[in-house]
Amino acid sequence: MTTPFRLGIAGLGTVGIGTVKMVQTHADMLAAKAGRPVEITAVSARNRGIQRAADVSDYAWEDDAVALGARDDVDCVVEVIGGSDGPAKALVEKAIGHGKHVVTANKALIAHHGQALSEAAEAAGTVLRVEAGVAGGIPIVKALGEGLAGNRISRVFGVLNGTCNYILNEMETRAADYGPVLEDAQRLGYAEADPTFDVGGIDAAHKLAVLASIAFGTRIDFEGVVCEGIERVTLDDIRTARDMGFSIRLLGLAKLHAEGLEQRVRPCMVREDTVIGALPGVTNAVVVEGDFVGQVSLTGPGAGEGATASAIMGDVLDIVRGVRTPLFGRPASMLAEMSRLAHGDEHSPYYLRFTLADRPGAMAELASALGDAGISIHRMRQYGQGGDAVPVVIVTHDARRDGIDRALASIAQLDACKADPVAIRIEEV
Numbered sequence: 001m002t003t004p005f006r007l008g009i010a011g012l013g014t015v016g017i018g019t020v021k022m023v024q025t026h027a028d029m030l031a032a033k034a035g036r037p038v039e040i041t042a043v044s045a046r047n048r049g050i051q052r053a054a055d056v057s058d059y060a061w062e063d064d065a066v067a068l069g070a071r072d073d074v075d076c077v078v079e080v081i082g083g084s085d086g087p088a089k090a091l092v093e094k095a096i097g098h099g100k101h102v103v104t105a106n107k108a109l110i111a112h113h114g115q116a117l118s119e120a121a122e123a124a125g126t127v128l129r130v131e132a133g134v135a136g137g138i139p140i141v142k143a144l145g146e147g148l149a150g151n152r153i154s155r156v157f158g159v160l161n162g163t164c165n166y167i168l169n170e171m172e173t174r175a176a177d178y179g180p181v182l183e184d185a186q187r188l189g190y191a192e193a194d195p196t197f198d199v200g201g202i203d204a205a206h207k208l209a210v211l212a213s214i215a216f217g218t219r220i221d222f223e224g225v226v227c228e229g230i231e232r233v234t235l236d237d238i239r240t241a242r243d244m245g246f247s248i249r250l251l252g253l254a255k256l257h258a259e260g261l262e263q264r265v266r267p268c269m270v271r272e273d274t275v276i277g278a279l280p281g282v283t284n285a286v287v288v289e290g291d292f293v294g295q296v297s298l299t300g301p302g303a304g305e306g307a308t309a310s311a312i313m314g315d316v317l318d319i320v321r322g323v324r325t326p327l328f329g330r331p332a333s334m335l336a337e338m339s340r341l342a343h344g345d346e347h348s349p350y351y352l353r354f355t356l357a358d359r360p361g362a363m364a365e366l367a368s369a370l371g372d373a374g375i376s377i378h379r380m381r382q383y384g385q386g387g388d389a390v391p392v393v394i395v396t397h398d399a400r401r402d403g404i405d406r407a408l409a410s411i412a413q414l415d416a417c418k419a420d421p422v423a424i425r426i427e428e429v
Contacts, residue, residue, distance in 0.1 A: 008074035012045035018305030034320040069094030076101040084108040107133035111206040118332040129315035137307030145329035151290025157253035162282030163198035164250040200229035212254035226264040260339035344402025355419035362416035373407035
């Protein structure tokens with residue numbers, strides 16, 4: 001077939017321009033792999049007049065991105081505007097309504113509206129894909145939905161935000177506090193001016209909700225993701241973790257229990273000699289555990305022009321080749337409603353850090369409060385001596401989260417407790 005497959009690209013920021021560059025640079029190779037030419041016919045962005053890193057003057061221009069969804073010369077809309085609502089959502093809905101395929105890098109859109117959009121796409125006979133929205137250049141959506149489709153998945157977890165991984169790595173290697181490292185990340189372009197979505201865990205939570213739905217065949221439930229960012233991780237915690245053979249990572253984890261679906265994004269301690277524990281810089285990693293395949297690990301760049309464009313074009317080529325895998329790996333109508341695992345039902349070993357008055361009886365009060373909450377101590381260490389207060393670190397045996405929360409609330413009320421207690425889950429990866 002020699003009829004070109006025509007793309008309309010909405011958004012000409014880093015990712016959009018990266019996609020333009022890939023189509024322009026690899027036109028012959030893409031045509032050979034797709035069996036027909038792949039070309040761009042129309043684009044849209046907020047500002048037409050600015051200088052860009054790729055020439056878009058040969059393409060039709062739409063001031064209103066939503067209009068791309070109705071153009072007769074567009075077969076597939078590539079949406080890289082971003083945002084869970086607004087023009088991005090309106091564009092995707094219009095494109096599907098006009099029988100066009102959609103490739104998006106917008107994990108927030110899918111996390112909030114993926115069920116409805118997937119149902120609409122399937123009803124219209126079009127394809128909706130989001131590989132570029134989850135872990136950048138790592139083909140994890142395709143791996144879960146296709147390559148590992150014969151497995152019953154027991155757990156999926158990983159480092160899903162490169163900004164947080166960079167910050168935690170730099171704090172460890174440079175022995176630097178969170179604030180200065182965050183400023184460096186912003187200066188280098190790894191973190192936004194308002195970094196809340198990244199450091200607060202929200203970006204990772206969007207991605208985890210998508211992965212969980214594909215892995216377990218459940219309706220997407222972003223609101224059910226327990227989310228905690230890295231803002232409270234201190235240099236003392238990182239030093240202590242390293243002293244015990246651990247690294248601290250912002251870990252997204254989803255697991256299906258008989259009682260419900262567990263989804264959480266939290267700082268966790270993991271062994272430093274594992275794929276996750278040794279993960280450098282802004283790299284992402286996703287680990288999948290299946291009943292037949294065992295454990296599969298994928299690592300790679302989680303964001304950036306090239307990595308995201310690579311994922312977008314992978315989805316585009318699948319569509320051109322006639323691959324019609326549903327967004328979540330099975331028809332949207334077959335996705336199961338799943339209850340949420342109660343927050344307190346989570347269990348694992350924990351790292352606990354306290355600042356106690358340096359006086360007789362303080363440790364006994366601490367141990368008593370932990371015992372009353374059913375928390376068993378695996379090991380304990382006091383750092384430093386003398387002065388008015390000293391840090392005390394405890395590693396527990398396997399403990400329920402509700403017990404940990406009760407113990408911390410009780411200990412925080414003790415006269416001997418001189419600062420808010422800290423709890424970090426220890427995860428076996």
